[in-house]
Amino acid sequence: MEDEEKTGNGTGRQEGSKYISPSIFIEREEVVVPDGGWGWFIVFGSFLCHFIIRGMDRSAGLLYLYFLERFRQSAATTAWATTIASAIRFMLGPLCSFLCNKFSCRHVVIVGSLILTVTLIMTAYAPNLETVFVTFGFIGGFGRSLVYAPAVMIVGIYFNKKRGIAVGLATSGVGFGSFAAPVIVEMAFHFYGYSGGFYILAGFAINLCIAGMLFRPLQKQRLLMAFDKRQEFKKIAITLILTVCKWN
Numbered sequence: 165m166e167d168e169e170k171t172g173n174g175t176g177r178q179e180g181s182k183y184i185s186p187s188i189f190i191e192r193e194e195v196v197v198p199d200g201g202w203g204w205f206i207v208f209g210s211f212l213c214h215f216i217i218r219g220m221d222r223s224a225g226l227l228y229l230y231f232l233e234r235f236r237q238s239a240a241t242t243a244w245a246t247t248i249a250s251a252i253r254f255m256l257g258p259l260c261s262f263l264c265n266k267f268s269c270r271h272v273v274i275v276g277s278l279i280l281t282v283t284l285i286m287t288a289y290a291p292n293l294e295t296v297f298v299t300f301g302f303i304g305g306f307g308r309s310l311v312y313a314p315a316v317m318i319v320g321i322y323f324n325k326k327r328g329i330a331v332g333l334a335t336s337g338v339g340f341g342s343f344a345a346p347v348i349v350e351m352a353f354h355f356y357g358y359s360g361g362f363y364i365l366a367g368f369a370i371n372l373c374i375a376g377m378l379f380r381p382l383q384k385q386r387l388l389m390a391f392d393k394r395q396e397f398k399k400i401a402i403t404l405i406l407t408v409c410k411w412n
Contacts, residue, residue: 276310
């Protein structure tokens with residue numbers, strides 16, 4: 165028996181005695197992108213991540229001054245605390261992307277948020293600058309990377325036609341964070357001191373869990389969209405049946 169046979173509409177394939185239309189394979193390969201709907205919640209979650217993470221980056225100069233005042237080390241040595249955190253965040257981007265593909269953006273962001281929160285609390289009680297290098301710099305930078313990389317990735321996954329405006333809205337959090345975060349940090353440390361200021365930063369960091377919860381995996385979103393379509397089809401079918409019965 166031949167594996168392929170010509171039809172009027174194109175080429176098909178036989179498996180046993182069943183003929184499989186090529187349109188089935190095309191349908192299976194289609195990638196469904198919401199381009200809206202829950203995607204706007206994704207944009208909001210990404211906005212929060214940009215606002216908080218980039219806001220902390222823009223506040224590095226203020227944090228440097230607080231570290232300098234508390235630990236009385238040289239300016240060059242103290243600067244390593246904020247430098248390490250920023251460097252680790254960018255350097256671990258490929259690793260975070262791998263983790264997002266392995267697990268999901270939601271899980272990675274939530275874990276990163278918890279790590280960042282704990283390290284900020286640990287920094288509040290750091291006895292020396294070397295401890296700050298570990299807590300705020302290395303581990304805290306890792307937590308920031310776990311939050312930031314998925315926030316950049318997932319917007320492009322959820323949008324196609326409206327990707328430009330979606331990415332623009334999400335990354336606008338950088339501007340808002342750059343404007344608001346230094347003011348918030350200065351007020352927090354002024355009124356609540358060194359430890360209290362880091363507690364407030366930890367409070368902001370734990371809110372990144374909310375952003376992570378909004379990052380619904382696209383596969384689940386596709387299943388929900390398919391379910392909604394089936395429900396809509398059922399409603400249309402029931403309406404048609406009732407209409408026919410009414411006419412009869």
